Amino acid sequence: RWMRSPLSRYRHGVRRPRSPTLLIRLLIAYLLPTLVLLAVFGFFTERVTQRSLEASLGRRLTGIAQAATTQVRQAVLDFLEPGDDDSLSAKRLRRKLERLRASTQVARIFVLDSKLRSKADTQKGVRIGDRHYNAEADRDELSRVFRGDVAASVLFVGADKRTYKSGYAPIWGIDDDGRRKVIAALGVAASPTYFADLERLRGYLLLLGAVIA
Numbered sequence: 001r002w003m004r005s006p007l008s009r010y011r012h013g014v015r016r017p018r019s020p021t022l023l024i025r026l027l028i029a030y031l032l033p034t035l036v037l038l039a040v041f042g043f044f045t046e047r048v049t050q051r052s053l054e055a056s057l058g059r060r061l062t063g064i065a066q067a068a069t070t071q072v073r074q075a076v077l078d079f080l081e082p083g084d085d086d087s088l089s090a091k092r093l094r095r096k097l098e099r100l101r102a103s104t105q106v107a108r109i110f111v112l113d114s115k116l117r118s119k120a121d122t123q124k125g126v127r128i129g130d131r132h133y134n135a136e137a138d139r140d141e142l143s144r145v146f147r148g149d150v151a152a153s154v155l156f157v158g159a160d161k162r163t164y165k166s167g168y169a170p171i172w173g174i175d176d177d178g179r180r181k182v183i184a185a186l187g188v189a190a191s192p193t194y195f196a197d198l199e200r201l202r203g204y205l206l207l208l209g210a211v212i213a
Contacts (some may be wrong), residue, residue, distance in 0.1 A: 012061055057194055058152030061167025064104050064149060065188045072111060074173035077119055077178040077184055082129030090128065091119045108189040111171065114146055135187065138166060145170050145185045165190045
C-alpha cells in the first residue's frame with residue numbers, strides 16, 4: 001500500500017493563509033457603507049445646526065431692533081432732515097442708539113425711512129439722508145417691515161468679503177388722520193464676533209465628522 005511521505009503529510013496538514021483579496025472585499029462590504037452613512041450624517045448635522053444658529057441670530061437681532069424702537073420718537077424723526085446732523089435732536093438720538101449698540105454688542109444700529117435713506121446711524125460718517133446701500137440687498141425683508149412685521153435678512157458675504165446679517169423692526173407713528181402707521185424701519189447689524197462663533201462651530205462639526213469617519 002502506497003504511503004505518504006512525512007513531508008507530504010506536513011504539506012497537506014498546513015492551512016493555507018486566507019487570500020488578502022477576500023479580506024479587502026469584506027472590509028469594503030462592511031466598512032464602506034458605515035463610513036458613507038457617517039459622512040452623510042455629519043454633513044446634514046452641520047447644515048441643520050448652522051441653519052438653526054442662523055435663525056437664532058436672526059431672532060436675537062430682531063429682538064434688539066424691537067427694543068431699540070422704544071428709543072425713537074416720531075416727533076424727532078419728523079424733524080430730522082438732511083443737514084440736521086449736528087442738531088441737538090440728532091445727537092441725542094445717536095447717543096441713545098450708541099448706548100444700546102454698546103450694551104448689546106452689535107455692530108451697528110440705524111434708522112431708515114421708506115426710501116432707505118438714513119435718519120440716524122451709529123456708524124460714523126453716515127449722515128441724515130444718505131442712501132443705505134447695504135439695505136438695498138434686504139428690500140424684500142424691509143417691505144415686510146414697512147407692512148408692520150419684523151424681519152431678518154439672510155446671511156451673505158458682501159463684495160468686501162465681510163459677512164452680513166441684519167434684523168429689522170418697524171417704528172410706529174400716527175398719520176394726519178390719527179391712524180397708526182409705520183413711519184420708519186430700525187435695523188441692527190450683527191457683530192463680526194457672531195459670525196466667528198458660527199465658523200468656529202462649523203469647524204468643530206467638520207472636525208468631529210472627520211474623527212468619526
